[in-house]
Amino acid sequence: MAPDILDSIRSTIRDVPDFPTPGILFKDITPVLANPTLLAQAIDGMIEATGLTEVDKVVGIDARGFIFGALIAERLGAGFIPVRKKGKLPWKTRGVDYTLEYGTNSVEMHLDAIAPGETVLLADDLLATGGTAGAALDLIQQAGGQVVGSTFFIELSFLGGRQRVSTSGPVHALITY
Ligand SMILES: O=P(O)(O)OC[C@H]1O[C@H](OP(=O)(O)OP(=O)(O)O)[C@H](O)[C@@H]1O
Numbered sequence: 001m002a003p004d005i006l007d008s009i010r011s012t013i014r015d016v017p018d019f020p021t022p023g024i025l026f027k028d029i030t031p032v033l034a035n036p037t038l039l040a041q042a043i044d045g046m047i048e049a050t051g052l053t054e055v056d057k058v059v060g061i062d063a064r065g066f067i068f069g070a071l072i073a074e075r076l077g078a079g080f081i082p083v084r085k086k087g088k089l090p091w092k093t094r095g096v097d098y099t100l101e102y103g104t105n106s107v108e109m110h111l112d113a114i115a116p117g118e119t120v121l122l123a124d125d126l127l128a129t130g131g132t133a134g135a136a137l138d139l140i141q142q143a144g145g146q147v148v149g150s151t152f153f154i155e156l157s158f159l160g161g162r163q164r165v166s167t168s169g170p171v172h173a174l175i176t177y
Pocket residue numbers: 061062063064065099100101102105124125126127128129130131132133161
């Protein structure tokens with residue numbers, strides 16, 4: 001992706017200090033989402049980074065990962081699978097507990113969301129400690145899915161999440177801090 005486009009995207013991400021807890025510098029992506037040109041370029045860039053042209057399923061993580069995951073799935077002609085916070089999915093699920101940069105949580109996926117052997121791309125807005133993405137990758141692998149990569153809009157590389165996630169396949173990020 002052209003460096004000037006990446007610069008435009010980077011300068012549109014808003015830093016919010018001490019949200020949601022003191023000491024966290026929150027990367028607010030909403031100004032990028034609100035700009036139609038930057039949003040389209042971000043989705044293109046996240047797909048381009050993977051080198052993939054087809055995949056069976058794209059998994060997106062509740063809630064900001066739904067935005068990126070669903071748009072990427074539509075572009076790739078793939079199905080979209082939501083990994084949701086505990087208690088939100090209506091049917092039979094499997095779940096995993098995890099820790100993230102500012103807390104702990106549980107995510108779940110429907111038991112029939114991914115068929116054994118299907119190729120799966122994970123998408124989320126941000127990779128920090130890798131706890132959230134790692135939990136989603138565990139769920140995909142427990143279902144028998146073949147992880148072909150993970151793509152993030154932002155990576156906070158100083159938190160080391162890539163190490164946790166790269167054991168499950170190639171990791172790509174559009175904007176790195
Ligand atoms: O790499 P980690 O340390 O796990 O952090 C990254 C996760 O943190 C945020 O999720 P959050 O649970 O705040 O969900 P939201 O999208 O509902 O705001 C973000 O959307 C990632 O999913």
